[in-house]
Amino acid sequence: MGAVLLSGRPPTPAAPPPPRLIANYRGRTPTDAPVLRDRADVAAYAAYRMPATFEAVRAALAAFAARVPDWSPATHVDIGGGTGAATWAAAATWEGPRSTVLDWAQPALDLGRELAATTLPDTAWQRAVIGEGLSVPAGTDLVTVSYVLGELRPEDRRAVVAAAATAAATVVLIEPGTPEGYLRIREARTQLTEAGLRIVAPCPHSDTCPIVPGEDWCHFAARVNRSSLHRQVKGGSLPYEDEKFSYVAATTLDATPAPARIIRKPQLRKGQVLLDLCTERDGLQRTTVTKRHGTHYRDARDAAWGDAWGDDRS
Incomplete structure (x- = not known):
């Protein structure tokens, strides 16, 4: 092109x-x-x-x-x-x-x-x-x-x-x-x-x-x-x-936004991931996902800036 x-x-x-x-x-x-x-x-x-x-x-x-x-x-x-x-x-x-x-x-x-x-x-x-x-x-x-x-x-x-x-x-x-x-x-x-x-x-x-x-x-x-x-x-x-x-x-469609969105590049630390989020109920917040969160921790390590977060997660 x-x-x-x-x-x-x-x-x-x-x-x-x-x-x-x-x-x-x-x-x-x-x-x-x-x-x-x-x-x-x-x-x-x-x-x-x-x-x-x-x-x-x-x-x-x-x-x-x-x-x-x-x-x-x-x-x-x-x-x-x-x-x-x-x-x-x-x-x-x-x-x-x-x-x-x-x-x-x-x-x-x-x-x-x-x-x-x-x-x-x-x-x-x-x-x-x-x-x-x-x-x-x-x-x-x-x-x-x-x-x-x-x-x-x-x-x-x-x-x-x-x-x-x-x-x-x-x-x-x-x-x-x-x-x-x-x-x-x-x-x-x-x-x-x-x-x-x-x-x-x-x-x-x-x-x-x-x-x-x-x-x-x-x-x-x-x-x-x-x-x-x-x-x-x-x-x-x-x-x-x-x-x-x-x-x-x-x-105007019947669409539901994600519960949260990652608004900064995730910070990978030993055994944990720090996520800066814009959330549906609590506004801006930082959450820490650790190995004890199991599959959520793996999801967090794979997550990228701009991704939705919180779907089907406890």
């Missing part, structure tokens, strides 16, 4: 995106215009960001899918989807969703269509203003909004979340795993619950987030295996990177 991604990026196709694009990704320059202006922008930014976006969205969708194992979306709308990373993630999570990618940058849509032509041929690529006035077809099963809210002005951000919440059975929002990204997810989470959706992941409840803003933030990590091309574009030497992201998955 990398050669196609970079085909329109002269004269140095392996160069990283311009700083203004990275600033938009980090949510520092909200705008009311397309961020990706031409084929060169799209090719460079897709090569730089698409693999990590795919893995972050796939991780968020997998966490939601685990709570509704007998459900799969027939229709999926990806708001601000650009070259389609979230559409690839939805196809990797469920079989056969019919996806529509909405974006206001035609060059991004064009490249996304090229990349998906043989693998996701039924995907629709539509130009749309991402903000106030956005229309999402009523009855959509799944809406994703990934790495978009930080690019928008506050009023457009609220309009996008409202459009998703009104139209879809399930809404999954993903932002960078920064304090600012978490705050945008937290704000959108409140908007989703006020619209009548239930939080299914990562939170174990739909009540107020127990994290105190400014003291901590909720985020997770997805492992991204780097190709040689990706390492060249990123200017790195390691064969992998960890993409930090914040997310929320909300739904």
Whole structure:
């Protein structure tokens, strides 16, 4: 895929995106215009960001899918989807969703269509203003909004979340795993619950987030295996990177969140595992699982940051 991604990026196709694009990704320059202006922008930014976006969205969708194992979306709308990373993630999570990618940058849509032509041929690529006035077809099963809210002005951000919440059975929002990204997810989470959706992941409840803003933030990590091309574009030497992201998955479906979620990397000690949890009833807490807990100890040693905890455990 990398050669196609970079085909329109002269004269140095392996160069990283311009700083203004990275600033938009980090949510520092909200705008009311397309961020990706031409084929060169799209090719460079897709090569730089698409693999990590795919893995972050796939991780968020997998966490939601685990709570509704007998459900799969027939229709999926990806708001601000650009070259389609979230559409690839939805196809990797469920079989056969019919996806529509909405974006206001035609060059991004064009490249996304090229990349998906043989693998996701039924995907629709539509130009749309991402903000106030956005229309999402009523009855959509799944809406994703990934790495978009930080690019928008506050009023457009609220309009996008409202459009998703009104139209879809399930809404999954993903932002960078920064304090600012978490705050945008937290704000959108409140908007989703006020619209009548239930939080299914990562939170174990739909009540107020127990994290105190400014003291901590909720985020997770997805492992991204780097190709040689990706390492060249990123200017790195390691064969992998960890993409930090914040997310929320909300739904009108009959779904039950996990009793708790591991919100930090488990700490392995001799004969014990320390787990930092966000819990359904007791908020944030640390629990210690020792060898005397038997199979629970083995589960804890195998557990990862972001995993559900507490299902079928005493």
